[in-house]
Amino acid sequence: MSRRKKIYEGKAKILYEGPEPGTIVQYFKDDATAFNAQKKDVIEGKGVLNNRLCEHFMLGLAAIGVPTHFIRRLNMREQLVREVEIIPLEVIVRNVAAGSLSQRLGIEEGTQLARPIVEFSYKNDALGDPLVAEEHIIAFNWASQQDLDDIIALALRVNDFMSGVMYGVGIRLIDFKIEIGRIYEGDFHRLVVADEISPDSCRLWDAKTNQKLDKDVFRRDLGSLTDAYSEVARRLGLMPESGKTHPGPKLVN
Numbered sequence: 001m002s003r004r005k006k007i008y009e010g011k012a013k014i015l016y017e018g019p020e021p022g023t024i025v026q027y028f029k030d031d032a033t034a035f036n037a038q039k040k041d042v043i044e045g046k047g048v049l050n051n052r053l054c055e056h057f058m059l060g061l062a063a064i065g066v067p068t069h070f071i072r073r074l075n076m077r078e079q080l081v082r083e084v085e086i087i088p089l090e091v092i093v094r095n096v097a098a099g100s101l102s103q104r105l106g107i108e109e110g111t112q113l114a115r116p117i118v119e120f121s122y123k124n125d126a127l128g129d130p131l132v133a134e135e136h137i138i139a140f141n142w143a144s145q146q147d148l149d150d151i152i153a154l155a156l157r158v159n160d161f162m163s164g165v166m167y168g169v170g171i172r173l174i175d176f177k178i179e180i181g182r183i184y185e186g187d188f189h190r191l192v193v194a195d196e197i198s199p200d201s202c203r204l205w206d207a208k209t210n211q212k213l214d215k216d217v218f219r220r221d222l223g224s225l226t227d228a229y230s231e232v233a234r235r236l237g238l239m240p241e242s243g244k245t246h247p248g249p250k251l252v253n
């Protein structure tokens, strides 16, 4: 299809060299994986939905002054982003207990947390992305104390933004994962939200019914993943049929 150079292929995305230095094309695949890739499938249309949803969230973050790597969406499956140095951490923010937090600490899924919790996992598939403390991050030089403070502040801003966006369409943001990148400018660097924000990396529950509208649908075999992601996109006004309908001619008596 194209001759551009593949830089990296991950579980859900492929990165290609971008058209200009310092840019990257991020291609969203239809592949779904869970439990450290022990469960795999191809979910037709997932990549298109995630590309569109990710664009929506990244543009919204930029609009409120949260820096991201996003430049623009190129087509159905690709977006142009700034090349960054990814900090090898998964930054997880939780508002409600679920998933590994519930399992680790025996807290029932759905328990509202008194305040958002920010957790870090070391990005390493071979080790199963283990949970790490701030002390590990500093001691192993994955990030400085200053970086860490900035990462937590960024993560909490993303949490407020995403919680508000979801609240507006009747969805609760239970938790999410982001990755942070460094962009170097001379001797300094600044931190930006990188990778992706999509229902693959969030837990989203319908506010009334608690129906899951995220990757847990795939992880736990709860039905159609594209139906769930389409529902999120539809509520956010991102599906073609959910656009403003033209009122059409009015019958005048």
Ligand code: UDP
Binding pocket: 090, 092, 098, 099, 100, 101, 129, 175, 176, 177, 200, 201, 202, 203, 215
């Ligand atoms: N998450 C992710 N990628 C990972 C691990 C977690 O996107 O490799 C997201 C996950 O979708 C959820 C949040 O981070 O929204 C918290 O996940 P948790 O630690 O509960 O792990 P899980 O239950 O997914 O193993």
